[in-house]
Each structure stands twice: as C-alpha cells, then as structure tokens.
Amino acid sequence: MTDSGVFYMQSTREKTMEEQQTKTSYGSQRIGLWCTWIFAALTVIGWLGVANFYKPEPGDNSAEQIKQWFTEDHRWGIIIGCTIFYVACGLLVPGSIQFGLMLSKIEGRRPLWSFTTGVCGIFISLIIFFNCCAWITAAYRTENGGDVIQAWYDWAWFAFLLGWIYLSIEMLSAAVVELSDKRAEPMVPRWMTWLTIAGAVTLMTAAGPAFFKSGPFAYNGLLGFYLPMAIWGFYLVGTAWFMLKELDREEAAERDGAQVPTGPSPTPVG
Numbered sequence: 001m002t003d004s005g006v007f008y009m010q011s012t013r014e015k016t017m018e019e020q021q022t023k024t025s026y027g028s029q030r031i032g033l034w035c036t037w038i039f040a041a042l043t044v045i046g047w048l049g050v051a052n053f054y055k056p057e058p059g060d061n062s063a064e065q066i067k068q069w070f071t072e073d074h075r076w077g078i079i080i081g082c083t084i085f086y087v088a089c090g091l092l093v094p095g096s097i098q099f100g101l102m103l104s105k106i107e108g109r110r111p112l113w114s115f116t117t118g119v120c121g122i123f124i125s126l127i128i129f130f131n132c133c134a135w136i137t138a139a140y141r142t143e144n145g146g147d148v149i150q151a152w153y154d155w156a157w158f159a160f161l162l163g164w165i166y167l168s169i170e171m172l173s174a175a176v177v178e179l180s181d182k183r184a185e186p187m188v189p190r191w192m193t194w195l196t197i198a199g200a201v202t203l204m205t206a207a208g209p210a211f212f213k214s215g216p217f218a219y220n221g222l223l224g225f226y227l228p229m230a231i232w233g234f235y236l237v238g239t240a241w242f243m244l245k246e247l248d249r250e251e252a253a254e255r256d257g258a259q260v261p262t263g264p265s266p267t268p269v270g
Contacts, residue, residue: 026251032098033247035091036240040233042088051081051135056220057153060213063146070149071142078139086132089125095240096121096170102243103177106187113173120170127163131156157209157219164206164228171200171235187246192238199231 048054057069070078100118104111134156138149178186178193188196208217208224216223 026247029098029101029247030244032094032101033240033244035093036095036099036236039088039091039095040236042084042091043233046081046084046088049081050084051078053081056157056225058214058220059154059157059209059218063150065146066150066153067144067146070139070153071144075139075142079136082132082135086129089128089132092125092128093122095236096125099174099239099243102187102246103174106181107177111177113176116173117170117177120166120173123166124163124170127159127166131160134159161206161209161219161224161228164203167228167232167235168200168203171196171203174239175200185249188239188242192242196235196239199235203228203231 103114138152209219
C-alpha cells in the first residue's frame with residue numbers, strides 16, 4: 001500500500017473515532033438534561049402524590065394533629081413517597097451539572113456563574129435528601145410523642161422552604177449568563193430568561209413560613225409553598241427543554257461542518 005493510501009486510511013479511522021466520541025458526548029449531555037425531567041416527574045408522583053404533600057398539614061395544627069397525619073392518615077404514603085423523592089434528588093445532580101456545562105459554553109473561560117448554577121443545584125439535592133430523612137423519621141416511629149413528630153415536621157419544612165435562597169441564586173446566575181448570549185438565536189429565549197429573573201425574585205415569598213403559621217405565607221400557603229413550587233418546576237422543565245434544543249443545533253452544525261478527509265483513494269498493491 002502506498003503512503004497516500006496509509007494516510008487516507010489513518011485519516012478515515014481518526015474521523016470515525018472523532019464522530020463516535022462526538023455522538024457519545026451529545027448522548028451523555030442529553031441524558032444529563034433528561035435527568036432533570038425525570039426528577040421533576042418523580043417529585044410530582046412520589047412527594048406531591050404518594051406522600052400526599054400536595055396538601056401539607058397546616059403549620060398551626062396541634063402536635064397531636066400532626067402526629068395523626070404522619071402516623072395514621074398517611075404513614076406509608078409518606079415513607080414510600082419520600083423514598084421516591086430522595087431517590088429522585090440524586091438525578092438532580094447530573095441535571096444541575098449539565099445546566100452548568102451548557103451555560104459555560106456561553107460564559108467561556110472562568111465560568112463563575114455557570115459553576116454557581118451547577119453547585120446550587122447540587123446543594124438543593126442535598127437539602128431534599130435531608131428533608132426526606134426528616135419526614136420519614138417523623139412517620140417511622142408511631143410511638144413518638146406529637147411534640148417530637150411536630151419538631152421533625154417543622155425542621156424539614158424550614159430547611160426545604162428557606163433553602164429556596166439557593167434556587168434563587170441558581171436562577172439569577174443562569175440568567176446572568178443567558179443575558180450575555182448575544183447570538184441571533186440564543187440558547188435560552190429572552191422571554192424565558194426574564195421569567196427566570198422574575199421567578200428568582202418572587203421566591204423570596206418562601207421565607208414566609210419563618211414568620212407565619214397560617215395564611216398565604218405559611219408552609220401550606222399559596223405564596224409560601226405553591227407559588228415557589230410552580231416556579232421551580234417551570235424553571236427546571238423549561239430550561240432543560242431549551243438546552244436540549246441547543247444541543248440539537250450544536251450537533252447539526254458540527255455534522256454539517258465536518259470535513260471529509262482529502263487525499264487520493266488507496267491504491268491497491270499487487
């Protein structure tokens with residue numbers, strides 16, 4: 001085989017390997033973003049549905065009412081549903097990391113805000129894990145007094161809702177990067193970025209349970225619980241969707257711009 005034939009075969013082999021690595025990379029990135037959707041789905045199914053937290057027990061209820069809710073009315077639902085929820089929170093880790101990686105493509109070198117987005121998402125997954133441990137603990141031992149169960153219940157809610165500050169920082173960090181995307185077709189549309197900023201500011205209402213046991217700012221209230229949950233879900237699902245579309249554009253551009261190795265075809269010897 002001539003030198004030109006060897007060069008051609010080597011170039012073709014390298015191109016094939018590069019294409020395979022590219023395909024694997026895009027596949028992994030998509031899985032990371034899909035993890036965000038799976039997390040959102042399991043949160044709705046496990047925590048809000050099976051565990052019955054779509055309608056939390058009011059914070060101004062007595063200790064005995066809280067105990068009944070945990071140990072009689074919804075005991076196994078809480079144990080099973082919160083188990084699903086803390087399994088789901090593990091999926092938030094690759095999803096959050098992928099959010100940061102996608103944003104870092106825009107931010108470039110020293111991507112502070114992209115890293116902040118990813119780290120905050122990971123921290124939120126840890127908060128959820130400890131929340132679930134507390135709720136399961138409250139339901140686990142039926143012989144515990146109402147005051148003990150109520151203390152676990154309150155602790156978990158405060159950790160969960162006051163932890164919204166990390167979600168707010170995550171959303172604002174993502175928005176800072178998204179606003180720096182000056183391309184004709186940005187990764188995340190401007191309207192979505194401005195909604196993200198508005199949502200991050202609105203999340204401050206989640207601090208309400210520290211001051212109110214009933215009403216819209218309590219941890220079963222419209223502003224203390226339901227609105228922050230809706231903002232969180234919209235941000236996760238919407239941002240993941242637009243990032244998946246960006247991956248499609250990147251892959252198509254890379255495929256269309258791929259150069260076929262030039263050079264003479266291999267000449268058989270013999």
